[in-house]
Amino acid sequence: MKxxxxxxxxxxxPPFEVFDGGLRVPYLENPDRMDKIxxxxxxVTWAQICxxxxxxxxxxxxxxxxxxxxxxxxxxxEWLATxxxxxxxxxxxxxxxxxxxxxxxxxxxxxxxxxxxxxxxxVEGTYQAALSSANCALSAAQSMLDGERxxxxxxxxxxxxxxxxxxxGYCFINNAAVAANLxxxxxxxxxxxxxxxxxxxxxDIFYARDDVFTISIHADxxxxxxxxxxxxxxxxxxxxxxxxxxxxxxxxxxxxxYLKTLDIALQKIREFKPAYLVVSAGMDIYADDPLGxxxxxxxxxxxxxxxxxxxxxxxxxxxxxxxxNDALGTxxxxxxxxxx
Numbered sequence: 001m002k003x004x005x006x007x008x009x010x011x012x013x014p015p016f017e018v019f020d021g022g023l024r025v026p027y028l029e030n031p032d033r034m035d036k037i038x039x040x041x042x043x044v045t046w047a048q049i050c051x052x053x054x055x056x057x058x059x060x061x062x063x064x065x066x067x068x069x070x071x072x073x074x075x076x077x078e079w080l081a082t083x084x085x086x087x088x089x090x091x092x093x094x095x096x097x098x099x100x101x102x103x104x105x106x107x108x109x110x111x112x113x114x115x116x117x118x119x120x121x122x123v124e125g126t127y128q129a130a131l132s133s134a135n136c137a138l139s140a141a142q143s144m145l146d147g148e149r150x151x152x153x154x155x156x157x158x159x160x161x162x163x164x165x166x167x168x169g170y171c172f173i174n175n176a177a178v179a180a181n182l183x184x185x186x187x188x189x190x191x192x193x194x195x196x197x198x199x200x201x202x203x204d205i206f207y208a209r210d211d212v213f214t215i216s217i218h219a220d221x222x223x224x225x226x227x228x229x230x231x232x233x234x235x236x237x238x239x240x241x242x243x244x245x246x247x248x249x250x251x252x253x254x255x256x257x258y259l260k261t262l263d264i265a266l267q268k269i270r271e272f273k274p275a276y277l278v279v280s281a282g283m284d285i286y287a288d289d290p291l292g293x294x295x296x297x298x299x300x301x302x303x304x305x306x307x308x309x310x311x312x313x314x315x316x317x318x319x320x321x322x323x324x325n326d327a328l329g330t331x332x333x334x335x336x337x338x339x340x
Contacts, residue, residue, distance in 0.1 A: 011125020116168025187275025195282020
């Protein structure tokens with residue numbers, strides 16, 4: 001299996017994030033996540049680590065608003081030019097109540113407009129890392145167009161919380177979305193998001209489209225991030241009505257309950273009959289993940305992957321969350337093995 005990976009992810013290493021109540025904590029979405037996965041990949045015979053190609057901005061601008069991408073590109077330079085008291089990271093203090101019609105001219109005003117939460121910290125190398133992450137996803141998708149049956153975009157930062165014109169939840173460019181949109185030029189696409197958190201950004205991007213069928217299985221937003229999106233009655237709009245499905249799960253959901261929900265989701269994908277499948281592979285469904293309250297075991301992760309692989313579709317696998325670094329390598333190898 002081709003694994004697309006770039007060392008450029010190391011350019012994005014915020015010194016902290018802000019938890020509920022204002023507590024500063026070490027940034028959980030850190031480079032050590034990739035090191036643990038890469039170390040695990042060196043121990044298998046089927047992993048071929050590949051440098052991603054540079055696809056330029058066109059496939060990114062096909063799913064993200066240009067003004068938002070321009071903000072990501074210039075935000076750090078603009079931030080330093082303000083002479084901030086703490087120049088370690090850019091985070092606004094005021095966030096927009098979506099959707100107001102006016103985009104402020106000031107940097108912090110735009111930051112509050114385009115940034116969803118306090119985990120989407122911008123540092124000097126964030127934009128470069130996000131571009132390289134998107135190129136990993138695009139390279140994996142291109143592999144499907146070149147005849148491969150599966151490939152893995154080892155993406156960091158992750159992407160599924162990034163919407164058309166906002167970042168959030170550690171995500172800046174929606175890697176799964178850019179991959180799916182590339183594939184959609186050659187046929188219909190289904191995106192299956194198995195990350196612990198709702199793929200709100202992916203939902204936002206494809207909500208009015210009928211050529212990309214989106215499903216997210218995630219912790220119920222009634223008790224979990226992102227709180228304001230991801231409910232079962234959100235089904236798409238316009239041409240996209242009926243082409244999006246959310247499956248919110250109760251806290252404590254175990255292997256058996258998760259697999260029952262997955263069966264329903266996979267049947268909907270079969271009925272859609274896509275030409276290609278994109279999987280947002282978040283390992284924070286793992287029982288001991290520090291950010292999760294779903295209790296799927298490593299064995300359960302393997303069963304989930306086997307059921308998805310049984311769809312027998314050209315499958316682009318995209319790395320999303322997963323923050324138990326000690327178990328992350330094992331969980332990813334267990335997941336990917338089903339597609340080898």
